[in-house]
Amino acid sequence: MTRRRVVVTGLGVVSPVGQTANDFFDNLVRARSGIGLVPDAMQSSGEPLVAGQVAFDPAHYWAPHVSAQLDRATQFALVAARQAIDDAALSLSEEESFRAGVYWGTGLGGATSIEDSYRLLFGSQPPRIRPTSVVMGMSNAAAAQISITHGFRGPMLNIATACSSSAASTGEAYRAIQAGHADVAVAGGSEALITRGNILAWDAMRALAHADPVDPSRSCKPFSLNRTGIVLGEGAAATILESAEHAERRGAHIYAEVAGYGNASDARHISKPDASGQVRTIRLALEDAGLTPDAIEYVNAHGTATQVGDVVETDGLKQAFGAHARRLCVSSTKALHGHLMGGAGAIEFLAALLALQHNVVPPTAHLDVPDPNCDLDYVPTLAREVPLSAVMSNSFGFGGMNAVLIASRYREAR
Numbered sequence: 001m002t003r004r005r006v007v008v009t010g011l012g013v014v015s016p017v018g019q020t021a022n023d024f025f026d027n028l029v030r031a032r033s034g035i036g037l038v039p040d041a042m043q044s045s046g047e048p049l050v051a052g053q054v055a056f057d058p059a060h061y062w063a064p065h066v067s068a069q070l071d072r073a074t075q076f077a078l079v080a081a082r083q084a085i086d087d088a089a090l091s092l093s094e095e096e097s098f099r100a101g102v103y104w105g106t107g108l109g110g111a112t113s114i115e116d117s118y119r120l121l122f123g124s125q126p127p128r129i130r131p132t133s134v135v136m137g138m139s140n141a142a143a144a145q146i147s148i149t150h151g152f153r154g155p156m157l158n159i160a161t162a163c164s165s166s167a168a169s170t171g172e173a174y175r176a177i178q179a180g181h182a183d184v185a186v187a188g189g190s191e192a193l194i195t196r197g198n199i200l201a202w203d204a205m206r207a208l209a210h211a212d213p214v215d216p217s218r219s220c221k222p223f224s225l226n227r228t229g230i231v232l233g234e235g236a237a238a239t240i241l242e243s244a245e246h247a248e249r250r251g252a253h254i255y256a257e258v259a260g261y262g263n264a265s266d267a268r269h270i271s272k273p274d275a276s277g278q279v280r281t282i283r284l285a286l287e288d289a290g291l292t293p294d295a296i297e298y299v300n301a302h303g304t305a306t307q308v309g310d311v312v313e314t315d316g317l318k319q320a321f322g323a324h325a326r327r328l329c330v331s332s333t334k335a336l337h338g339h340l341m342g343g344a345g346a347i348e349f350l351a352a353l354l355a356l357q358h359n360v361v362p363p364t365a366h367l368d369v370p371d372p373n374c375d376l377d378y379v380p381t382l383a384r385e386v387p388l389s390a391v392m393s394n395s396f397g398f399g400g401m402n403a404v405l406i407a408s409r410y411r412e413a414r
Helices: 021-029 072-087 111-123 133-137 141-150 162-178 196-204 244-249 275-289 307-327 341-358
Strands: 006-014 035-037 050-052 100-105 156-159 184-191 235-243 256-265 298-300 329-331 390-397 401-408
Touching (some): 006 244, 021 341, 072 111, 072 141, 111 133, 111 196, 141 156, 141 184, 156 162, 162 235, 162 341, 162 390, 275 401
Antiparallel strands (some): 390 401
């Protein structure tokens, strides 16, 4: 069976470094950080804690009685999806809506609503719970609200595979369109974990970065010798994926082609990454794309800034790409927007798409002290103009759940 080609025609983003695709990429290229100290109420008794927080006013988008029924992660999702749909100039007839899907990724879904519910349950007398707690807190709330808002009646899939959730959702949307199960889809992910409970839970794992004592905005330092851990971020990113035929027929602007997708499990450890699983996932994506390793010029790395994770990813890239690993440009944009967990894959795929669009690789910010164990070209501190034809985005989640996406320049005949 002939596989249909799949292209990207719309982009949307809500992030700590920008709430449009243009602002987002401009701030990445200029290494402007969206990371800062969390509010005092979320701080622990130990070292100061930081996060990538979005300056977001729901009143700009909804009346108070409407936004009150939407979890923060769902609000982000709806705004990013609307941007992507508008950017794609997508308008569907009722008949077309039955072949329009929603593929969304999130780690914890309505985490803010769930935490608020427990606060009411255990902090009020008599105990009470909001009647909308279930529909606001459920993991598929964002996907459902996107579908309801825009009348997308085709296949819907909500994926929760930790940090790879939205990379997997994008990959599964690509596969559905490729196989002919849908013509168009909103694909992406969202997360809103900057709550007291989540911050303290991650701090209890000793996984969070220490706040930089001089400049908290520089607290996330992927691949640097002085890295100290993860910085949580929040936000959403969405892409419109279409069959190439569908996009061309309606005269859509095409950003890139989704060329390959790999998905594989480490089957090793609940939280410690494994290079062999990452290597298999990268190779699956390359095989799916029909590309050799030397066809990739840029990798947006998972790059969480943990001591173990960055070394494992470096080793995995060396194994997967062989000698070409030394010629790759690799960067982690988490240094600027933090780790969006379930939304990470989508926002980082967006960064890779925009790098491909502009032939500019965003830097790994704050990489002032190289780690000899992370010895690839991590594009330290400054963006770089590079002719790009194919890019990769890596997402490696807790539980050993890995997803890798490849995008390439779209050419009408291949």
